[in-house]
Amino acid sequence: MKIQINARNRAHNFNVAEGEKILYAGLGGDIDLPYECASGTCGTCKARLISGEIVDAWPEAPGRKYLKGEDEFLMCQCMAKTDATIAVESFVQTVEKSGVSVPAALSGHISSARLLTPDVMHLQIKLGQPMEFDAGQFVMVQVPGIAGFRGWSIVNYQREAEILEFVVKKKPGGGISEWLFNNQCEGVAVELFGPLGHATFYPALAKNILCIAGGSGIAGMMSILSRAAQDGYFSQYRGDVFFGVQTLKDAFLLQELSQLRAQCGDKLSVTIALSKEEPPGSALSDYPQLKFDTGYVHEVAGRQMQGNYQDVRAYLAGPPPMVDAAVRILLMARVTTDNICYDKFS
Structure with missing residues (x-):
């Protein structure tokens, strides 16, 4: 048709x-x-x-x-x-294929599923064929027996990936998340469509990077940081990452963030913001590469970034109220809207 x-x-x-x-x-x-x-x-x-x-x-x-x-x-x-x-009411252009990842329907199966916390799961989906994508993008995923696709940010980065990694937060009453957490899902076939999303990172950006993420919003930031690390980006530009959770027990991927920090050096800073407790004494000894602070992640980022917004591209992900609050802080700091990147797919 x-x-x-x-x-x-x-x-x-x-x-x-x-x-x-x-x-x-x-x-x-x-x-x-x-x-x-x-x-x-x-x-x-x-x-x-x-x-x-x-x-x-x-x-x-x-x-x-x-x-x-x-x-x-x-x-x-x-x-x-x-x-x-x-x-449609908007302007619509034809996409130039050169250097652009064009979304397509794909199939695959869940090859690995493991809990990171009681309500956060790490998934790997092995694709039937490699997919090209850009750091920061997401895909739509549909599982058998549950209507509709869900958008999940890709955690890993390879230009042509055969395996995609995700972190999924359990949502009470959520069709797919309830299914994932209550069933043996390894080996299950899934349908995908992607990649999608405009909050992408390219090494040619030539700007300092600011990442503000709440909860499972850290997923797409990991892909951005992975690509930046692969290209030695932080040898020249600064990276500031703020990852917000309620307590240290709710945190995940801290080992991976520590490894990125060790790999990239002092120009990459990673701060874990705890909204419901002071950082435990063990935090710094367990994760010496990371910083810890108390407060909502957008507030912590606002405090620590004062006077450091020059030549910054900001990436945001997490619950909509957190993203909205972070946008307000960035606009007050005179970060231009074209340098504030996020996708509304949650």
């Missing part, structure tokens, strides 16, 4: 298979359609149906609250029944 999308600047055409989400088909066809979460919550991919018929896979999607008329729909949740013409 053929889709014509009328954007503010021009029309684009692409094909969509039966049962394929319109957003995914367009992105896979090198059309840079608007999106953020790609999973039905944010409303960014809303469009208006001009002609043709579509099917809505999730009529109760939270992002539908942003729709204004009966002819509007979410491209990430709808499939075409016929050829269709749709309209």
Whole structure:
């Protein structure tokens, strides 16, 4: 089936298979359609149906609250029944393939699952074929028997990866997380779509890096730090990482962060912010490469970064209230919006 999308600047055409989400088909066809979460919550991919018929896979999607008329729909949740013409309010460009990771449908299986804390799990998914992605991106994952895709940030970084690593936070009542934590999931086949996301890092950036992450938001930051370390980025530029959890018992990946700090040297600083306790006396002796502080992670970052925002690119990830608070601090420090990067996919 053929889709014509009328954007503010021009029309684009692409094909969509039966049962394929319109957003995914367009992105896979090198059309840079608007999106953020790609999973039905944010409303960014809303469009208006001009002609043709579509099917809505999730009529109760939270992002539908942003729709204004009966002819509007979410491209990430709808499939075409016929050829269709749709309209979006934004400018839409064709993606130049050179050097860009184009999202596509992939398959794989969960090759490893282990608990990092009682409510955080580390997963590895072995892909059926290698995937190219950029540091800081995420993929959509669907498991058998549970409707809908979920967005997970990639922890590791290899330009062509055969295995993707993730950290997943258990959410009470969450379909996939409840399934992961209550079942033997190793060996289970999964479907993926990606890579997605615009909060990416390239060594050609030539700026100091600031990472502020809460909880499982540290996942994408690990990918960014891994690529920077591989390229010797911190031999020339500064990196400041702030990772927020409630208590030290809730922290994870501290050994990996310590190894990155040891590898990259003094220009990389990693601070663990504990919101509900003072740092235990054992913290510094167990993790001498890391710093520890008390408070919400955006507050700790704001205190420690005073006067150090020159030539900074900031990456944010975590609960939406934390991200919003961090954005306010950065804007007050006169960090420009083009240097504040985050993806709303939680």
